Amino acid sequence: TQLLEQSPQFLSIQEGENLTVYCNSSSVFSSLQWYRQEPGEGPVLLVTVVTGGEVKKLKRLTFQFGDARKDSSLHITAAQPGDTGLYLCAGGNQTGANNLFFGTGTRLTVIP
Amino acid sequence: DVKVTQSSRYLVKRTGEKVFLECVQDMDHENMFWYRQDPGLGLRLIYFSYDVKMKEKGDIPEGYSVSREKKERFSLILESASTNQTSMYLCASSFGGLEEETQYFGPGTRLLVL
Numbered sequence: 001t002q003l004l005e006q007s008p009q010f011l012s013i014q015e016g017e018n019l020t021v022y023c024n025s026s027s028v029f030s031s032l033q034w035y036r037q038e039p040g041e042g043p044v045l046l047v048t049v050v051t052g053g054e055v056k057k058l059k060r061l062t063f064q065f066g067d068a069r070k071d072s073s074l075h076i077t078a079a080q081p082g083d084t085g086l087y088l089c090a091g092g093n094q095t096g097a098n099n100l101f102f103g104t105g106t107r108l109t110v111i112p
Numbered sequence: 113d114v115k116v117t118q119s120s121r122y123l124v125k126r127t128g129e130k131v132f133l134e135c136v137q138d139m140d141h142e143n144m145f146w147y148r149q150d151p152g153l154g155l156r157l158i159y160f161s162y163d164v165k166m167k168e169k170g171d172i173p174e175g176y177s178v179s180r181e182k183k184e185r186f187s188l189i190l191e192s193a194s195t196n197q198t199s200m201y202l203c204a205s206s207f208g209g210l211e212e213e214t215q216y217f218g219p220g221t222r223l224l225v226l
Contacts, residue, residue: 033214043215045214099160102147
């Protein structure tokens with residue numbers, strides 16, 4: 001099993017603040033996905049990164065895949081209450097099958 | 113829109129009961145997955161299937177079995193439920209074999225085993 005550790009595990013911030021969530025592993029991944037899960041629902045894909053060093057922006061969210069493809073970060077600018085949820089990273093392992101290894105998750109709460 | 117549905121949102125069973133969790137997807141996806149989600153442990157893969165009647169063990173298959181008789185349906189079976197199987201169960205599907213493809217999740221079934 002390839003482990004993905006996310007930090008912090010819990011994060012509570014005020015609306016308008018910036019934050020960064022980290023996803024780290026000792027393993028190399030061929031791709032890295034970020035999902036957000038809201039209470040009572042399943043995870044929903046936010047972004048996929050496949051190239052070491054790649055940076056993708058989705059409105060106020062910026063995703064980066066580490067050069068060595070072992071880590072990733074998610075930065076949120078000017079957080080809003082709608083950003084509240086569980087953020088999960090998931091790594092693909094180049095086996096050719098669509099198997100993902102999920103991280104432990106970061107639970108974000110944005111206080112109005 | 114892809115839709116993945118799960119038969120129950122909440123389920124309460126007793127130790128030793130046989131439990132069936134059903135998952136249906138409507139997008140003709142090849143791959144289907146069953147995960148369990150526990151606080152601090154993330155999602156852990158129980159079983160997956162990449163074709164009808166095909167199944168592969170994930171990271172934690174012990175105590176579970178699966179069935180995929182039709183492409184759109186993937187069932188998770190707990191032959192004899194135990195209290196340590198109390199968890200949130202998530203089903204997912206994806207189109208093909210590329211590891212970077214999106215997995216689409218159902219809303220989850222929260223199972224309590226007493």
